[in-house]
Amino acid sequence: MASFASTAVLPTCGAGCGAQRGSRCVARASLVAAPAPATARTHYEVLGVGAGASRCEIKAAYRRLAREVHPDAGGRGDEGFIRLHAAYATLAEPDERARYDRAVAVAAPVRSRAAPAGFRQRRWETDQCW
Amino acid sequence: MAEQFYTVASDSETTGEDKSQPSLPDVAIGIDIGTSKCSVAVWNGHQVELLKNTRNQKGMRSYVMFKDDTLSAGVTGGAAKENAHEERDILSGSAIFNMKRLIGRMDTDEVVQASKTLPFLVQTLGIGVRPFIAALVNNMWRSTTPEEVLAIFLLELKALVEMHLKHPVRNAVLTIPVAFSRFQQTRIERACAMAGLHVLRLMPEPTAVALLYAQQQQQLMHDNMGSGIEKIALIFNMGAGYCDAAVAATAGGVSQIRALSGCTAGGEDILQNIMRHVLPNFDSLYAGQTVDRIHSMSLLRIATQDAIHKLVNQETVEINIDLGNGHKVSKVLDHSEFEQVNRAIFDKCEKIINQCLVDAKLVPEDINDVVLVGGCSKIPRIRSLVLGLCKKEISYKNIDALEAAVSGAALEGAIASGVNDSSGSLDLLTIQATPMNLGIRAYGDSFAAIIPRNTTVPARRDMLFTTTHDNQTEALIAVYEGEGERAEDNHLLGYFKITGIPAAPKGTVEISVCMDIDAANVLRVFAGVGKPQGPAIPPFIEVRMPTLDDGHGWCGQALAKMYGKTLDLAVLPKKLQP
Numbered sequence: 001m002a003s004f005a006s007t008a009v010l011p012t013c014g015a016g017c018g019a020q021r022g023s024r025c026v027a028r029a030s031l032v033a034a035p036a037p038a039t040a041r042t043h044y045e046v047l048g049v050g051a052g053a054s055r056c057e058i059k060a061a062y063r064r065l066a067r068e069v070h071p072d073a074g075g076r077g078d079e080g081f082i083r084l085h086a087a088y089a090t091l092a093e094p095d096e097r098a099r100y101d102r103a104v105a106v107a108a109p110v111r112s113r114a115a116p117a118g119f120r121q122r123r124w125e126t127d128q129c130w
Numbered sequence: 131m132a133e134q135f136y137t138v139a140s141d142s143e144t145t146g147e148d149k150s151q152p153s154l155p156d157v158a159i160g161i162d163i164g165t166s167k168c169s170v171a172v173w174n175g176h177q178v179e180l181l182k183n184t185r186n187q188k189g190m191r192s193y194v195m196f197k198d199d200t201l202s203a204g205v206t207g208g209a210a211k212e213n214a215h216e217e218r219d220i221l222s223g224s225a226i227f228n229m230k231r232l233i234g235r236m237d238t239d240e241v242v243q244a245s246k247t248l249p250f251l252v253q254t255l256g257i258g259v260r261p262f263i264a265a266l267v268n269n270m271w272r273s274t275t276p277e278e279v280l281a282i283f284l285l286e287l288k289a290l291v292e293m294h295l296k297h298p299v300r301n302a303v304l305t306i307p308v309a310f311s312r313f314q315q316t317r318i319e320r321a322c323a324m325a326g327l328h329v330l331r332l333m334p335e336p337t338a339v340a341l342l343y344a345q346q347q348q349q350l351m352h353d354n355m356g357s358g359i360e361k362i363a364l365i366f367n368m369g370a371g372y373c374d375a376a377v378a379a380t381a382g383g384v385s386q387i388r389a390l391s392g393c394t395a396g397g398e399d400i401l402q403n404i405m406r407h408v409l410p411n412f413d414s415l416y417a418g419q420t421v422d423r424i425h426s427m428s429l430l431r432i433a434t435q436d437a438i439h440k441l442v443n444q445e446t447v448e449i450n451i452d453l454g455n456g457h458k459v460s461k462v463l464d465h466s467e468f469e470q471v472n473r474a475i476f477d478k479c480e481k482i483i484n485q486c487l488v489d490a491k492l493v494p495e496d497i498n499d500v501v502l503v504g505g506c507s508k509i510p511r512i513r514s515l516v517l518g519l520c521k522k523e524i525s526y527k528n529i530d531a532l533e534a535a536v537s538g539a540a541l542e543g544a545i546a547s548g549v550n551d552s553s554g555s556l557d558l559l560t561i562q563a564t565p566m567n568l569g570i571r572a573y574g575d576s577f578a579a580i581i582p583r584n585t586t587v588p589a590r591r592d593m594l595f596t597t598t599h600d601n602q603t604e605a606l607i608a609v610y611e612g613e614g615e616r617a618e619d620n621h622l623l624g625y626f627k628i629t630g631i632p633a634a635p636k637g638t639v640e641i642s643v644c645m646d647i648d649a650a651n652v653l654r655v656f657a658g659v660g661k662p663q664g665p666a667i668p669p670f671i672e673v674r675m676p677t678l679d680d681g682h683g684w685c686g687q688a689l690a691k692m693y694g695k696t697l698d699l700a701v702l703p704k705k706l707q708p
Contacts, residue, residue, distance in 0.1 A: 059360065060382075064382075066559060066561060067383075067384060067559055070561065071588060071648070071649035072545075072546070072559060072560070072649055073559050078588035078590070078649060081588055081649075085561075085586050
């Protein structure tokens with residue numbers, strides 16, 4: 001599936017995650033292609049995936065980032081993981097994701113200047129649940 | 131007092147594991163305190179190792195024997211052969227066992243009520259205070275508490291571990307049933323503290339098993355045997371006291387607990403059902419404990435236990451026992467009768483598995499592996515029930531049913547202690563979920579869940595409430611945990627008042643209640659007036675829960691009676707929320 005955003009090239013589900021040995025002690029968000037300040041990021045930005053990301057890519061991104069921001073894995077505080085999980089919980093559920101995408105699309109006129117056009121749009125016909 | 135146990139433990143004729151172990155002084159040990167048996171494991175630098183006691187047992191009977199001035203726990207089991215405790219000694223009234231069923235429970239609890247048929251003394255007043263328990267010492271009942279008994283047991287267990295490791299042990303990861311309330315968890319922590327152990331983490335039993343499963347899947351991937359794709363396991367654990375289920379999604383060493391559920395149903399209930407079945411006037415015969423009655427009940431208990439074990443591999447089993455005083459039991463028990471008698475227990479098991487699947491939003495076809503653990507997982511009906519619900523023919527093979535939980539706890543102990551293993555076998559992360567709804571009392575006796583069950587932790591949720599009377603200046607925040615629709619059906623964790631609410635018509639003030647569970651599973655509640663704002667508004671209150679120490683059943687009723695109406699809250703309707 002084509003990805004609309006160029007943020008990150010992700011490993012396909014599961015593969016490659018095992019290579020991150022010892023990440024528990026390294027950790028911190030600095031390892032991620034450090035996204036802009038945490039405020040007002042979209043769920044896609046939090047996960048570092050494009051708007052067209054498949055469910056599998058979203059899960060893989062969640063796992064990879066959980067190993068960095070989860071407090072048990074050396075992340076500082078709970079905030080980072082709570083935000084990551086909220087993003088994942090929304091995008092991993094087709095219904096929730098659709099609702100979120102619609103909500104973001106409504107808000108788009110204000111925010112569209114911040115992100116390239118089309119960033120948050122999805123191809124409804126290809127990956128919707130209904 | 132403690133020194134006595136240490137000397138007993140040095141009698142190590144059968145412990146051959148004296149090979150020099152790398153010194154890992156700060157690594158937390160893993161402990162599985164079972165209702166019936168207990169085990170302990172440590173990370174030895176390469177793998178998890180279960181420790182054996184001087185009788186060469188990995189699973190040590192959970193009890194403490196009270197005798198004259200000495201106390202001895204099931205870890206050493208009376209140690210020297212001539213003094214070794216037999217099952218009939220344990221059932222003589224002088225030993226306290228089933229601590230895990232009794233700890234942190236009120237005397238109105240049905241589990242406590244059911245414990246009144248045990249050989250030691252369990253007295254209840256039925257008003258929501260802690261039960262009175264006592265052991266028979268020289269023909270006198272000597273009182274104790276479940277925490278004290280557990281602490282004595284843990285002290286002996288700690289001595290055993292220190293003897294093996296040859297250095298002091300301080301930190302531990304313990305497994306607990308999913309159904310344990312946060313109040314019960316504090317009681318476990320208290321018992322550990324009394325034994326000189328610091329609880330690094332309390333892990334719901336099936337999540338400890340999930341960790342072991344995740345490690346095995348990770349290992350398969352390293353060996354290029356696994357596909358590396360996400361695997362979903364349903365873990366079903368049933369021991370003597372509790373029954374739990376969990377759904378875990380595992381990939382790349384990250385195990386996410388998707389759902390947890392548990393109840394108090396286990397081998398002890400099965401045993402009691404069968405005892406009542408083979409001896410219909412069981413309750414009237416054994417009301418009021420005399421030494422005679424305790425003795426004949428222990429005979430029945432041993433015979434019934436034995437029959438249940440035999441029935442695992444046999445079609446029928448015969449119970450023939452003379453209980454004395456002219457009471458005889460002679461009965462042939464087959465599987466269908468066994469299943470009939472215990473139907474309510476199997477229904478409970480079915481319910482928690484179905485609830486787990488619904489909460490995890492999965493259908494049986496999504497499950498890759500069914501992991502069956504715990505002593506009761508050997509019962510054919512339990513196996514067929516769980517496998518049937520998950521539409522599987524066979525269960526997962528590579529996990530030992532009796533060693534899984536403690537192994538998982540020891541793994542977590544090593545991980546949480548920051549041990550780095552070059553082979554990557556500790557490179558694991560478990561994303562936990564909270565098993566029960568957490569919320570506050572509202573609308574009189576209703577329960578408003580703020581953090582619903584199976585929410586991934588760490589978690590933070592808030593909810594807006596409002597006053598129920600005009601010019602209401604105070605509100606009571608009573609924090610509960612549980613599955614009941616009514617607040618009273620749940621466990622009260624604590625309470626506090628919000629005062630200085632500005633006088634206003636009812637329903638207009640905004641009271642914000644936020645609940646926060648951090649990665650160490652600590653629950654904090656923040657509450658205060660959210661609207662209106664300004665200098666005239668009192669500061670928010672932060673409370674770490676549970677705050678209640680004891681008598682929480684009685685306390686909840688008193689709160690409801692005194693303040694239920696006047697200091698009540700209502701959930702602020704969504705349409706009024708910003």
